[in-house]
Amino acid sequence: MPMTQNPKILLTGSRGQLGSDLKGLLEAEGLGVSAFDSRSLDVTDKKQVVDAALKARPDVIINCAAYTKVDLAEKERERAEAVNAGGVENIVNAAEKVNAAVIHVSTDFVFDGLKSTPYLETDRANPLGVYGETKLQGEELLRRYPRHIIVRTSWLYGASGPNFVKTMLRLAADKAVLRVVYDQTGSPTWTKDLAGALALAAKGAGNMPAGVYHYSNEGVASWYDFTVAIIEEAERYAGPFKCKEILPILTGGYPTPAKRPAYSVMCKDKIKKALPDLKIPHWRVSLRKMLAELYGKAGA
Numbered sequence: 001m002p003m004t005q006n007p008k009i010l011l012t013g014s015r016g017q018l019g020s021d022l023k024g025l026l027e028a029e030g031l032g033v034s035a036f037d038s039r040s041l042d043v044t045d046k047k048q049v050v051d052a053a054l055k056a057r058p059d060v061i062i063n064c065a066a067y068t069k070v071d072l073a074e075k076e077r078e079r080a081e082a083v084n085a086g087g088v089e090n091i092v093n094a095a096e097k098v099n100a101a102v103i104h105v106s107t108d109f110v111f112d113g114l115k116s117t118p119y120l121e122t123d124r125a126n127p128l129g130v131y132g133e134t135k136l137q138g139e140e141l142l143r144r145y146p147r148h149i150i151v152r153t154s155w156l157y158g159a160s161g162p163n164f165v166k167t168m169l170r171l172a173a174d175k176a177v178l179r180v181v182y183d184q185t186g187s188p189t190w191t192k193d194l195a196g197a198l199a200l201a202a203k204g205a206g207n208m209p210a211g212v213y214h215y216s217n218e219g220v221a222s223w224y225d226f227t228v229a230i231i232e233e234a235e236r237y238a239g240p241f242k243c244k245e246i247l248p249i250l251t252g253g254y255p256t257p258a259k260r261p262a263y264s265v266m267c268k269d270k271i272k273k274a275l276p277d278l279k280i281p282h283w284r285v286s287l288r289k290m291l292a293e294l295y296g297k298a299g300a
Contacts, residue, residue: 008032009202010056010100012091013064017161022064022195029199034058038065043087053094060202063091063104066135067193070109071257073085073130080130081105092145101147105194106212108154108186110136113261120267121152121212129258139212149201150212151194151271154264155226157287158191159294164223165287166294168230170221172243182224186264187216190286200275205236208274214266224248226283233288237295283298 009026015037026033034056041052043065053061055155067083088104095102109132110125127133142148157163171178191208197215201208221229228246235241251262272278 006013006031006206007059007109007202008057009034010053010058010061011035011064012041012062012087013037015039015223016064016066017163018156018191018194019064019160020160021158021191022062022198025192025195026202031199031202043067043090044082046090046093048092049087049090050097053098053100055175057098058100060101060103061086061091061095062198063102066105068121068131070129070260072122072129073134077130077134080134081137084131084134085141088138090149091142092142094146095145096223101149102142102145103149103151103198104138104142105198106139106150106152107132107135108152108216108261108264108266110139110152111261111264113184113263115263118265118267119214121214121270129260131258140285143212146210149208151198151201152212152214152266153189154216154266155186156191156194157188157290164226165230165290169234169238171230172234172241173238175243177245177247178243179225179247179249179253180224180227181251181254182222183250184260184262184264185220185222186261187218187220187266188226188283188287189216190281190283190290192290193281193286195219197271197275197278197280200278211270213271213274214268215271216266216268217256217286218268218281220265221283222248229284229287230291231296232286233284233291234295236276236285 014023014035023035067080073080112126157165
């Protein structure tokens with residue numbers, strides 16, 4: 001999918017934790033960005049999306065808009081489908097009118113987590129809940145459009161917006177003991193690292209072919225391992241926490257409305273080959289950087 005090195009970009013979901021980091025990065029690189037959050041552009045409104053594209057005339061549309069409330073989606077299927085599937089369909093329609101490429105962010109939740117080796121892009125999708133089902137619907141709609149790049153990611157966290165890292169920090173400040181699931185495994189991913197990969201894709205580095213790609217930070221952890229690291233790293237800046245003990249528990253000990261894949265590790269060989277300039281840090285290195293940013297000590 002050849003593109004110019006300085007494409008004009010239309011970005012949706014620009015106030016989310018990923019979108020806000022991506023917007024800042026694209027602007028810092030001097031790229032022309034027309035950024036829209038959910039208040040300025042409702043992706044479920046076909047006319048709004050088309051009008052925005054016709055006005056911006058982008059070379060690339062990057063879709064970071066998504067319904068991501070995994071548990072609530074079990075009750076709000078219609079809303080999740082409207083955003084995660086209908087929104088993608090509207091973006092494809094707009095992209096066709098201006099001949100723009102579409103880069104879309106998807107999720108590890110399209111898989112059932114039954115594998116024990118990293119998921120390939122060609123592995124069969126089998127989502128366990130509404131969130132994953134609607135994200136897969138969006139993927140399938142986008143694949144009909146020739147100029148598409150789908151980037152699946154996992155366990156996202158960033159300095160802005162709600163996420164697992166910030167939840168654990170809040171709980172650790174209030175509770176002496178935390179109980180965290182240890183039988184779900186994946187790769188924590190910093191939004192700033194993913195934003196860098198999306199920016200490279202937008203610039204067409206390596207003439208990135210259309211298709212599905214996997215991206216996460218390097219390394220593997222359980223939610224328990226991740227929590228231990230979060231508290232250890234955060235104590236550099238905010239400790240000591242009230243939490244003095246973190247106990248590993250099975251998924252059954254923390255029931256949720258939506259099932260989660262037990263194994264979410266994804267193979268990144270394809271995106272590394274397509275983007276030879278892409279550098280992917282280990283998740284703990286990136287966690288340390290994110291926490292430094294969160295606590296206002298980016299140079300620490």
